[in-house]
Amino acid sequence: xxxxxxxxxxxxxxxxxxxxxxxxxxxxxxxxxxxxxxxxxxxxxxxxxxxxxxxxxxxxxxxxxxxxxxxxxxxxxxxxxxxxxxxxxxxxxxxxxxxxxxxxxxxxxxxxxxxxxxxxxxxxxxxxxxxxxxxxxxxxxxxxxxxxxxxxxxxxxxxxxxxxxxxxxxxxxxxxxxxxxxxxxxxxxxxxxxxxxxxxxxxxxxxxxxxxxxxxxxxxxxxxxxxxxxxxxxxxxxxxxxxxxxxxxxxxxxxxxxxxxxxxxxxxxxxxxxxxxxxxxxxxxxxxxxxxxxxxxxxxxxxxxxxxxxxxxxxxxxxxxxxxxxxxxxxxxxxxxxxxxxxxxxxxxxxxxxxxxxxxxxxxxxxxxxxxxxxxxxxxxxxxxxxxxxxxxxxxxxxxxxxxxx
Numbered sequence: 001x002x003x004x005x006x007x008x009x010x011x012x013x014x015x016x017x018x019x020x021x022x023x024x025x026x027x028x029x030x031x032x033x034x035x036x037x038x039x040x041x042x043x044x045x046x047x048x049x050x051x052x053x054x055x056x057x058x059x060x061x062x063x064x065x066x067x068x069x070x071x072x073x074x075x076x077x078x079x080x081x082x083x084x085x086x087x088x089x090x091x092x093x094x095x096x097x098x099x100x101x102x103x104x105x106x107x108x109x110x111x112x113x114x115x116x117x118x119x120x121x122x123x124x125x126x127x128x129x130x131x132x133x134x135x136x137x138x139x140x141x142x143x144x145x146x147x148x149x150x151x152x153x154x155x156x157x158x159x160x161x162x163x164x165x166x167x168x169x170x171x172x173x174x175x176x177x178x179x180x181x182x183x184x185x186x187x188x189x190x191x192x193x194x195x196x197x198x199x200x201x202x203x204x205x206x207x208x209x210x211x212x213x214x215x216x217x218x219x220x221x222x223x224x225x226x227x228x229x230x231x232x233x234x235x236x237x238x239x240x241x242x243x244x245x246x247x248x249x250x251x252x253x254x255x256x257x258x259x260x261x262x263x264x265x266x267x268x269x270x271x272x273x274x275x276x277x278x279x280x281x282x283x284x285x286x287x288x289x290x291x292x293x294x295x296x297x298x299x300x301x302x303x304x305x306x307x308x309x310x311x312x313x314x315x316x317x318x319x320x321x322x323x324x325x326x327x328x329x330x331x332x333x334x335x336x337x338x339x340x341x342x343x344x345x346x347x348x349x350x351x352x353x354x355x356x357x358x359x360x361x362x363x364x365x366x367x368x369x370x371x372x373x374x375x376x377x378x379x380x381x382x383x384x385x386x387x388x389x390x391x392x393x394x395x396x397x398x399x400x401x402x403x404x405x406x
Contacts (some may be wrong), residue, residue: 009035043346044312047072047332047339049081052088055338061319062104063334064111065326069125071111072339073101078113080125089128096121096130097143103321105149107157114146120159137174138166148191148321153198153213160189165202183220184209191321193236195244197258203233227263228254234320235279237287239300245287251277269304272296276320282344283329290318290333297347314338 009027016028027035047070048054055072062073068084076099079090093099098118105112111123112133119142120133133141140146145162152158157168164178179186187205194200200211202218207230210219223229231249238244238258246254251272256263268289278290282297289296294316297305307313315337322334329344358380361372371383 038309040310040312042312044307044340044342046312046314046337047341049083049088052090053079053081056314058338059336060334060339061322062101063322063324063332063339064104064106065324065330065332066106067327071104071106071113071123073104073113073334075100077101078104078123080111080123080128082125087128091130103146103148105151105157107149107151112149112157114149114159116145117143119143120146134168134174138163138176140164140166145188147188150192150194150200152194152200152211158192158200160192160202162188165189165192177218182209182218184218185220190232191235193238195236195238195258196242201233201236203236205232206230208233224260224263227256227260234277237279237281239281240285243300245279245281247277247279251291266300268296268298269302270296270306278318278320278323280323280325280331282325282331284344284348288323288331290320290323292317292319295333313340 009029011029011032013030013032014027015030016026018026020026025037029035046054046056048056049070053072059075060072061075062071062078064071068082070079070081070083072079072081077090077092077096078101079088081088096115096118098115100116100118101113102116103114109125111125113121113123115121119140122131122133123129124131140161140163146159147162148160150158150160155170159166159168164176165184167175167177169175177184184202185204185206185208189202189204191203192200192211193203194211198213200213202209202211208223208228210222211217212219228246228248233246233248235247236244242258244256244258245266246256248254253266253268254263255266272289272291272293276292280288280290282288285299287298287300289298295307295313295318297307308316313335315335317336319334319336324332326332331342331344333340333342358372360367360369361382362368363371363382363384368382373381373383375381
């Protein structure tokens with residue numbers, strides 16, 4: 001027992017203990033009832049690089065997983081890890097104009113790190129140095145918000161900011177877009193996505209704008225009338241069969257074919273009521289819906305999984321733009337209680353060793369658990385009256401099974 005430890009037992013007066021066949025511990029206390037360890041199949045793991053870093057309980061905002069290298073952003077700086085070389089470097093608030101990291105990307109061998117209110121930094125993983133991006137080029141890179149990065153098929157870097165959109169070409173030329181010199185929507189530019197045709201979708205605070213790769217121009221007012229207009233799109237992804245998926249205002253989802261001819265609202269099997277939402281498509285084509293109120297995996301049709309504490313998650317609060325998929329298909333997610341990771345192959349082969357058991361039942365609002373007989377490991381049978389008036393049990397008799405417990 002340790003009062004300062006969050007996982008401590010409640011009392012040192014342990015009068016009984018049992019370790020059950022599933023490995024759960026049950027502890028009986030003097031006058032304080034019973035404690036037990038929550039079941040976990042350990043599907044998700046919290047990332048640690050000992051002895052330097054353990055992210056359990058630590059709010060993480062961004063992650064880049066590149067082979068043996070990890071760039072992890074926090075509210076108070078970031079750290080760089082190269083597991084093959086045994087390298088660990090940590091930068092704190094005192095090292096940066098703003099310590100809140102909100103975006104990152106690997107570009108031409110160096111990491112670009114976007115902050116909220118502190119502009120853009122460049123981190124050299126070979127020299128372990130931190131410097132400004134293009135010193136003196138634009139004041140946005142010193143004190144603006146840097147929301148997102150993307151690299152197009154020509155190798156040009158796009159930077160989404162609180163002061164418009166920047167295109168940093170490989171030859172050193174720089175182009176700046178705002179609402180005065182282009183079709184860019186007013187307000188913050190939160191993200192950009194390039195689809196398989198090379199077309200760029202720019203997500204602004206007040207709506208969408210498109211980059212035409214052929215004419216190399218920003219174009220507006222070309223989307224159909226019933227498409228998404230005048231609202232913030234949070235994330236765009238493309239599936240393996242060429243469907244474009246959009247998450248937009250109030251966590252609604254939208255889909256379209258690549259030609260923008262067939263489109264419409266996409267409804268999830270359960271409502272996703274949360275403040276913010278992100279999306280990622282894994283190597284098997286499943287959608288991961290990453291929200292501030294849970295984590296879900298969806299095939300886009302009828303198969304829908306939710307994940308919680310039983311799966312090894314310490315928190316149900318995840319962050320927009322805080323996810324990554326490495327070359328091995330491993331998923332990395334930033335949460336309020338640490339950086340969690342999972343092997344997609346393990347998700348596919350996932351099994352729940354705990355059997356589902358019905359613990360209560362009611363018929364027409366009357367407790368009827370005594371009428372419920374267990375006829376096998378996973379089967380039950382209930383005896384129903386005919387309603388007391390000689391009516392068929394198909395009429396006027398309802399069955400409600402309460403939430404099963406493992």
